Amino acid sequence: MASLSLPLQNHVFSATTPLIRSNPRPFAIPTKVRMSLQESGPSIAVAGVTGAVGQEFLSVLSDRDFPYRSIKMLASKRSAGRRLTFEDKDYVIEELSPESFEGVDIALFSAGGSISKEFGPIAVDRGTIVVDNSSAFRMDEQVPLVIPEVNPEAMENIKLGMGKGALIANPNCSTIICLMAATPLHRRAKVLRMVVSTYQAASGAGAAAMEELEQQTREVLDGRPPTCKIFKEQYAFNLFSHNASVLSNGYNEEEMKMVKETRKIWNYKDVRVTATCIRVPVMRAHAESVNLQFEKPLDEDTARDILKNAPGVVVIDDRASNHFPTPLEVSNKDAVAVGRIRRDLSQDGNQGLDIFVCGDQIRKGAALNAVQIAEMLL
Amino acid sequence: MASLSLPLQNHVFSATTPLIRSNPRPFAIPTKVRMSLQESGPSIAVAGVTGAVGQEFLSVLSDRDFPYRSIKMLASKRSAGRRLTFEDKDYVIEELSPESFEGVDIALFSAGGSISKEFGPIAVDRGTIVVDNSSAFRMDEQVPLVIPEVNPEAMENIKLGMGKGALIANPNCSTIICLMAATPLHRRAKVLRMVVSTYQAASGAGAAAMEELEQQTREVLDGRPPTCKIFKEQYAFNLFSHNASVLSNGYNEEEMKMVKETRKIWNYKDVRVTATCIRVPVMRAHAESVNLQFEKPLDEDTARDILKNAPGVVVIDDRASNHFPTPLEVSNKDAVAVGRIRRDLSQDGNQGLDIFVCGDQIRKGAALNAVQIAEMLL
Structure with missing residues (x-):
């Protein structure tokens, strides 16, 4: 994590990559066998999966071999029904709803502040730990605001498997x-x-x-x-x-x-x-x-x-x-x-x-x- | 000078103007009769006339009806012999040389620091007041460094018509x-x-x-x-x-x-x-x-x-x-x-x-x- 391991590129965009999709991985087929889909992992959900950050969530999860036993792709009604491939498996994007979070251990949210405000507490009520990328809860005293390298202690009371939901806020970029x-x-x-x-x-x-x-x-x-x-x-x-x-x-x-x-x-x-x-x-x-x-x-x-x-x-x-x-x-x-x-x-x-x-x-x-x-x- | 008088443009470049020549005036024919060419004005020279700042010198001189009885267009050997039109008159660009400054009252320099170092003192010796846009003399204690709205007093001892040359430095942008x-x-x-x-x-x-x-x-x-x-x-x-x-x-x-x-x-x-x-x-x-x-x-x-x-x-x-x-x-x-x-x-x-x-x-x-x-x- 502490090294810039890729060769330094002299230009942003390769000829084969559309300009804004500088990271084409989310929808691509990985070349190695992933170990991340495993029964012992948590069930996860990505809310706002079609956005720039949502796509990057998938990319990062894959790059880091984040373990999961299931993953839900959530977005607005407009994108619902679209298909995407992630780590060799096909998914249908589902419309975000209160029921989306049944049985979900961890939800990554990046769908805007109003969506977070509406669905964040609903997910927490269903026992989901929400990591929210919006500004909705950042200054809420009850919600830890965390950069893992900086203040991991702020979230030390939040654990998976306790059957309790929680909100954790991602700071502003x-x-x-x-x-x-x-x-x-x-x-x-x-x-x-x-x-x-x-x-x-x-x-x-x-x-x-x-x-x-x-x-x-x-x-x-x-x-x-x-x-x-x-x-x-x-x-x-x-x-x-x-x-x-x-x-x-x-x-x-x-x-x-x-x-x-x-x-x-x-x-x-x-x-x-x-x-x-x-x-x-x-x-x-x-x-x-x-x-x-x-x-x-x-x-x-x-x-x-x-x-x-x-x-x-x-x-x-x-x-x-x-x-x-x-x-x-x-x-x-x-x-x-x-x-x-x-x-x-x-x-x-x-x-x-x-x-x-x-x-x-x-x-x-x-x-x-x-x-x-x-x-x-x- | 204290107002943005032109309508606010929503884009930099018009369709008819090449991208980098956002100010096409230096080589254009003015639409009003200029009063700036007059016998009572000083003789001036522009050193580095083909550069971005050199072209802007001409544009500003024209916009402000700067009075002059003659103007020399000076540049490097590479540009010498090229022609340009300024305020309805044709000029041939001359190669910058020690003789360029004979009879020149005011020279505006923007041809790089080494040119200023070489030709600035030569011009001063010939009685020219040099306004130098390079960094060559800015920190010289003998040379005033002037923003007219800020410290005009720094150049109060320098006057035209005293037969004495001088250097005045233009600060960094x-x-x-x-x-x-x-x-x-x-x-x-x-x-x-x-x-x-x-x-x-x-x-x-x-x-x-x-x-x-x-x-x-x-x-x-x-x-x-x-x-x-x-x-x-x-x-x-x-x-x-x-x-x-x-x-x-x-x-x-x-x-x-x-x-x-x-x-x-x-x-x-x-x-x-x-x-x-x-x-x-x-x-x-x-x-x-x-x-x-x-x-x-x-x-x-x-x-x-x-x-x-x-x-x-x-x-x-x-x-x-x-x-x-x-x-x-x-x-x-x-x-x-x-x-x-x-x-x-x-x-x-x-x-x-x-x-x-x-x-x-x-x-x-x-x-x-x-x-x-x-x-x-x-």
């Missing part, structure tokens, strides 16, 4: 990616303040947003006006403040997620966080510029060593060849990449660092983190 | 765009510390980089590997740490320009600045996320009013409709746009603000600022 890098440093030197600026990919707004970016780019290159459906303004060759609603304090909801979720995940209500969240014309991986202020001094070499040894993190920090993390390099990868690790000149001594972080928004920012949470239940 | 917004706030509340993350366009690396971004984007959309000549890695649908060399302190040269130029322009050696400079797949306007810490309290409403009244600045800060500055909206515009103006939650009281700034890199970030400097000489 930008928070996960930021805290994967910041937490190991925080453990050593205690973060007092964090100033974050994000460079967020289309995928955070779903598969349709990725398609819109592709379509708009073709249109602009052809000299045609861009089609704006998901976003209200041109995205191709442009960037804009995150499309989440802006609150009365001037922060948008995405930024406030970073502020509040960090406090909850670190169990540290006084940590000072500010964020500016920007959407950039990149497909599926986020980047973040993170300025850190510490209580205790932390020099950049020590910080680099800490990050090199951090689970789920790779350091790409080659100053001589100007090689640092990029969204493309982490796309379809599990690890979060950190680079540009340097002493902040605007702070005294070694009280501050600047770092630059990239992580796959669909993978560690969503599906992988949720599946890791599910693995901790086994 | 990222510095100009940042300080256009930060200075009015600094004047009111004194900036103690500034944390900047940039979102920089292709144009900062020249017209060839803009072409490369366009070409790569077409290639990636066609499923072909991208051609990487200017940049060593894929730029289309990607972003990366600025391509400037990385220094031993871990900052790249672009970032250190922001740190050092701010100190010099503000004549304030203790100001604390850190920057992370990132290249994003946008054509010609930069964006910057700027976190400010003040000595005196400054609330967001006062800050907004100050910025609304600042020369060369427009405020685009509509929270209800999520309308904030974008690179596209400021492209080909003079003014720097500021939005996302909000109290920084991570600082006490009103001691800090977050803002988001966009400015046309070729225009206010380079050519316009240089022409404004030249105007102050008249």
Whole structure:
């Protein structure tokens, strides 16, 4: 998990792969015999299986040989009845309903906040442990908000096989990616303040947003006006403040997620966080510029060593060849990449660092983190 | 200058305009009679006239009816002999040589640092006032580094018609765009510390980089590997740490320009600045996320009013409709746009603000600022 094992690709999309399906695995036939379908495994369900994150759930489950004795493919009425193949077996997508969760041990949800709010508690009532990728329950005090590498203890009271349902929330993608890098440093030197600026990919707004970016780019290159459906303004060759609603304090909801979720995940209500969240014309991986202020001094070499040894993190920090993390390099990868690790000149001594972080928004920012949470239940 | 007077375009490029020539004016015939060619005006020269900034020099000179009695079009040997039309008159591009500056009152340079280093002093010796867009002389203590709206006093001793040459440096584009917004706030509340993350366009690396971004984007959309000549890695649908060399302190040269130029322009050696400079797949306007810490309290409403009244600045800060500055909206515009103006939650009281700034890199970030400097000489 801590290595970027695939060869570094020099371009996002291969000629044989449609642009937005950069991960074609969910519907493909695996080439090795999977051990994951087994009687001793839990019964699982994927709610929102046709979405970008839903497809990635399947991909990650398969990649990690997640054990299961059965799997239900759930989606909206619109997709119900469609067929898909997963690990050599054919499935029919079922419409999400209260009955969907009968006998389901673990449900992975990524079907939007309103679906989670409606069906999450229903599933819990039926004894299902729900790992929810929406923001519906993240700030609920009764619901653990978990990054497995960061705060696994938050869910230690939730176990499979106790016949009791529960909710576990998956943090916002930008928070996960930021805290994967910041937490190991925080453990050593205690973060007092964090100033974050994000460079967020289309995928955070779903598969349709990725398609819109592709379509708009073709249109602009052809000299045609861009089609704006998901976003209200041109995205191709442009960037804009995150499309989440802006609150009365001037922060948008995405930024406030970073502020509040960090406090909850670190169990540290006084940590000072500010964020500016920007959407950039990149497909599926986020980047973040993170300025850190510490209580205790932390020099950049020590910080680099800490990050090199951090689970789920790779350091790409080659100053001589100007090689640092990029969204493309982490796309379809599990690890979060950190680079540009340097002493902040605007702070005294070694009280501050600047770092630059990239992580796959669909993978560690969503599906992988949720599946890791599910693995901790086994 | 303080208004975005053109209608807001919903796409960068019109069907009739090649992608990278988003400003076709330099070689076009103007539709009104220009008053700028006049005997009482200075003789001027443009060095590097075929580059992206060189072309924009001509465009800005024309737009602003800059008076001149003659204009020399200078470039490298490769372009010498080519013809161009400017304000209804035909010119032959001449090869830059020491003799080029005989009788030239003002020379606008944008031909790269080594050309400036070689020919800048030669021009000065011949009595020319050189406004240099390169980084060659910016940190030279004898050379004023000027943003006309910010520190016009730095060049008050330099006048035309005294028969004496001089050098005036144009700051780095990222510095100009940042300080256009930060200075009015600094004047009111004194900036103690500034944390900047940039979102920089292709144009900062020249017209060839803009072409490369366009070409790569077409290639990636066609499923072909991208051609990487200017940049060593894929730029289309990607972003990366600025391509400037990385220094031993871990900052790249672009970032250190922001740190050092701010100190010099503000004549304030203790100001604390850190920057992370990132290249994003946008054509010609930069964006910057700027976190400010003040000595005196400054609330967001006062800050907004100050910025609304600042020369060369427009405020685009509509929270209800999520309308904030974008690179596209400021492209080909003079003014720097500021939005996302909000109290920084991570600082006490009103001691800090977050803002988001966009400015046309070729225009206010380079050519316009240089022409404004030249105007102050008249």
